[in-house]
Amino acid sequence: MTAVKAPARDRAQASGGIAAAVKGRLQQLLAFASLIVIYAFFSFASPFFFSYGNFTAILFSTVVIGTLAIGTTFVIIAGGIDLSIGTGMALCAVMSGVFLVKLGLPLWLGVPAAILFGGVMGLVNGINVALLKIPPFIATLAMMLVAEGLALVLSDSTPIYFNDVPGYTDISTGNLIPGVNFPNAVLVLLAIALIAGVLLTKSVLGRYTYSIGSNEEATSLSGIDVRKWKIAIYAFAGLFIGLAGVMISARLGSAQPATGMGYELQAIAAVVIGGTSLSGGKGSIVGTLIGALIISVLNNGLQIMSIPQEWQNVILGCVILVAVYTDRIRKKETT
Amino acid sequence: MTAVKAPARDRAQASGGIAAAVKGRLQQLLAFASLIVIYAFFSFASPFFFSYGNFTAILFSTVVIGTLAIGTTFVIIAGGIDLSIGTGMALCAVMSGVFLVKLGLPLWLGVPAAILFGGVMGLVNGINVALLKIPPFIATLAMMLVAEGLALVLSDSTPIYFNDVPGYTDISTGNLIPGVNFPNAVLVLLAIALIAGVLLTKSVLGRYTYSIGSNEEATSLSGIDVRKWKIAIYAFAGLFIGLAGVMISARLGSAQPATGMGYELQAIAAVVIGGTSLSGGKGSIVGTLIGALIISVLNNGLQIMSIPQEWQNVILGCVILVAVYTDRIRKKETT
């Protein structure tokens, strides 16, 4: 019986394989579609939009939200959520100030320490979620409040300036590529996106991220220590909070303790617009980057077109709806 | 065989029934546990906390978030989310101003119109989610942005004052019960909580809310028009956005177009602290009220104790964690 059936199925498999590969490639290209349409639209609508300077400006403005969104992508694919990324970023910026300015640590020590501090915040989130079994929404909401308060306490509610830390602002605003005006911050974003993408698709951590988000119970029954991996995922995502804290303070030259609230929603929005499902199991780093870029391009383009600001939000909302809707339709058709 | 087995089954059922009933009663009482512990703590910790005046002040401060949270409870039980409630509330407040002040409609017409306007916003959310199949997070995020912008556009970015609308502020600050200093706003909150509670547990709308949140596909295959009911749920929840808009503008005597951002997170937090699961299918109005009260009592108590403001958030975060954790443990033990 099986023998009789085999050839037909194999053919189906083979053709399915090729078709799937072509389809996959096509989809990756088409995923940019909304973004490209929006970009093209603004290029025609305003003479000032399409320029190298504005292009890098858009990329630059994506760095902080993009960094936060990449980390959060892991958490969301694993079926969780992280609300603490916004104020957590502010706390990490302050910690960077504490390490580099107040304690006077050298750059090579202080910056990794600030990033690690983000990891520790994530670790605490992970422990609350995985061991104490507190719903992620609550656990990270609590962390959001705690981080907001601690950032003020540790900084004495005053910004910490990095003027006396040579090289710090170069992390963000310097140009590593000599002669080309391309801010380091964007290079950092691209680098971490690459690393995160590889880890998500090719590493054990990434595999279990998908697996836990897709079916936590089955993952656990397969003998995987889900609690351990969940903690690892939150801690890993925390590193991105730390990095975002470094990037924003390096850009501003100061750690602003009161900033950050509301960034979490923007980052989560970027992740979801990028096609990651809030119910877990699905998503990609490329998608998240595109999501973050769609938001930046819209913000930038509407401003450049001098649309009155109260209308900008209205248009932003509508365009996001349309972009996601057409994306959904398109996916349905190619699948 | 059936006959032989029957008595045993009935006994088991009966004892299970009684045990379940007792357990249910106990849980309803214990659900207040965290709230009561927190309340008792503040009563001992500060001489100003335990008083009738402060008690009504706490209730009063719960009204707006409570109203939003009650509506959102439906959406969340149905497996959705509504981010548009905060700025949506501001838009409804502005609409109330437009109806009553700018168009000069009488109170009995303008107030319901403003509430209905919230329903229409919810309807649009529902259509986007149920018919266009846009993920609720995105659909309502878009609505959040649109509402934020429209509130500014329609109000010309200035507050609309209700000074010339006699009786409007009484909706919130008046005392319906003669001789007793008990604000109407609290009565309104209690009344809608009662109505919402009855609808959620006893009406078809409520039952389908739970069913859709538990398993949307199974509900659909059971012959229920899930799309229609989802739209109904969002529209119904929208009425609460409208009501919250009326309540806040009646309290302040003005419609503040730029307020409201961030309220959605507080309302969702109240719902989740109250035991409603963000993955849907589970939750209650009583729980939501308790969740909202826990937040208000903490905010009020910490301030009354003159805790420095930067520490208030830190403590708030920690107490929420502990409250939810003990609640989880307690539930596990009684079940």
Added chain:
Amino acid sequence: MTEPLLEVEGVDKSFPGVRALHDMRLELRSGEVLALVGENGAGKSTLMKLLSGIHTADTGRFRLGGEPFEAASPRHALELGISIIHQEFNLVPHLTVAQNVFIGREPRRGRLLLDERRLGADTAALLERLHLPLDPKAVVGELTVANQQMVEIAKALSYEPRVLIMDEPTAALNEAEVETLHELIRRFVRPGTGVIYISHRMEEIKRIADRVTVIRDGEYIDTLDMASASTPEIIALMVGRAIDTGAKPENVRPDRDVVLSVEGLSTKALLKDVSFDLREGEILGFAGLMGAGRTEVGRALVGADRLDGGTITLRGKRIRVANPAEAARHGIGYLSEDRKRFGLLLEQDVRANIALGALRDQFTSAGFVRDRAAREKAREYVGTLRIKTPSLEQTVKHLSGGNQQKVVIAKWLAKDCDVLVFDEPTRGIDVGAKEEIYQLLNELAAQGKSIIMISSELPEILRMSHRVVVMSEGRVTRVLDAAEAGQENIMHFATLRPDENPADAAELGIEVGKAGQP
């Protein structure tokens, strides 16, 4: 051959309100297949969950190869060499077949990176060795239930366990796949290994098992040698009474009016020009191999999937069915083969599940639910279907698999549709209860309801159907009357492959590649 491989003694296990096991024992010998049978809710799955480290026993002793052990976690059990295929699937839907099979043991490059190529190759080799026709790259969530079951089997065997536990592995399989599975099991069993095989299908047990252990109401009853035991004997031990297994379809009459007429149904995915009639008071069986398209016909009928073409006529009027709600308005209901995904509200109680479909028609006045009426109805079905539950308020998730299935059936009985599509209605239901469900179906038919019964169990098709529609590869290959239907001719028509085989196409009178009338 006779030394015990796995021994269980004096095991008790209670859940809140339920005593699932009491003084249970079990002995699996080296090199044997031991069948475990018992009614729905007898405690079979619970016992297996104790062995595989998901639950811990309240009391009791376990020995593996003579050594006492207690499985502390699923991982621990796997390390001890106990591998289990659960009654409910435990697969990760968004991952591929290969990723699921080797989850937790992925080949790596370095400590952190995965070796995807080796994973694919290992899986391909494993599937080859097991003769399982699966694509390692297919995403599991998109596979049919039967194929998912195959993935579970491959995964369990990949651990090379000493004890392999299969909890109703064939509930989603048809004859051919069952045979494949049995071959696998025969190759697997050798001195030093053993299989515990749970099933409600007696003829299967007869074929594969060496001995059979019967349990009832959480207690051990007896263990019999398969060679000497007869099926009625086993069934009598199981349910405490004799059951007539030789019954035939009732009330078969050719002179009924056509209720539902389907003409040229086709879908993008699979169906090609499917046509058939359903008559009043008739039970129309649908037979075919896995993937023949029977489920898709059912889903298409109620508008759960998009149609590409074809017409549906109900009592002479053409109807368009856009979604299941519309189907319900026309009095057409569909019971899905996948109860967990499409049938149940797992987190809700028994009452809510039974009342769900009929809530608006029967249990409401002025928009409010009449809970007493709903409860009465639920209680009635819990009684007639003998649903084993501590109360109507029990969460469905905590019922045994078979009892969950009964809840789904109760939901559709309560809904009172004129046309009912039952897709694998007795999946996981014990022989005693099956007979009761057959009686119920017959009663419904006698009341004038029309029933489409999709089933992968040929005996069930033959036992119940007034007529049998045989499908293959998305086509209806033949409609047989009860009198002419038999194992052989059904299998013949179920295995015709007109797309590949010109002779088959000629037999069906269709041109290859083109749709035509069968």
Added chain:
Amino acid sequence: GSDGGSGGGGDGPFIAIVSKGFQHQFWQAVKKGAEQEAAERGARVTFVGPATEQDVEEQMNMLTNELAKSPQAVGFAALDSRAAAPLLQQAQSQNIPVIAFDSGVDSDIPVTTVATDNKAAAAEAAKHLSEQIGGKGKVALVVHDQTSRSGIDRRDGFLEWMKQNAPGITVLQPQYGGGDQLESANITKSILSANPDLKGIYASNEGSAIGVIKGVQESGRKGVTVVGFDSGKAQIDAIRSGVMAGAVTQDPIDMGRQLVDSAIKAIDGEQLPKTIDTNYYWYDKSNVDDPKIKAVLYQ
């Protein structure tokens, strides 16, 4: 300070201050002034404020809670003075004197108002910007908020002065960055891209100013004159290095001191003038190290 909002000590009078904000530098400076004055006078103060200057309801809750503690006096910076009317009445009936600060309260209950004229200060900034660019060209505004009093006054003061006194200057649509440095920086870069001929930018508070400075620096544009508002290290540094032409600052520390001083006087039953003006100052490279200016700048 981290040792708390209940700065100052002893058993002296208890003054509850409800401000328009909390986290931001400006309000922290007011708090600092109030705490210094309270410490010197043996009074006790608490200082609270909502998270954003739009959150009128939260401010009402805060005022309610402070009144529940029966303070001897209340300092209040109203986000919306009419919304606070019932609470102010309550304070009056409890015999708690109310001192308004930062902006006026539409009511005769407050015994005095300690405030800066935001409009006049903004006009001062406009005047200097106009001078710097020679009275013609295009200028842009990055404002921290479009609905709060301070945002509106600092915008309108600037716009009105320009309209009346600088016919040669075109003012672009004001853009609002919420006082968020990053967002203000991104807005600034967009404005610069869209207006290659831009001559000047005005930023209406500290956060906006930092953002504008960053935006100009990052875009690499030269020849754009930036004027700001408030102080803080970033602005002071920018002024020293020439990136920023100058800024208007109020004297928030003085405002806090005057507030507590007035409150203590009111408790003691002294008569107070209707308004107490706290000054604003223009500072630039030339006078930033002037001791008189240095004293009003907070770092």
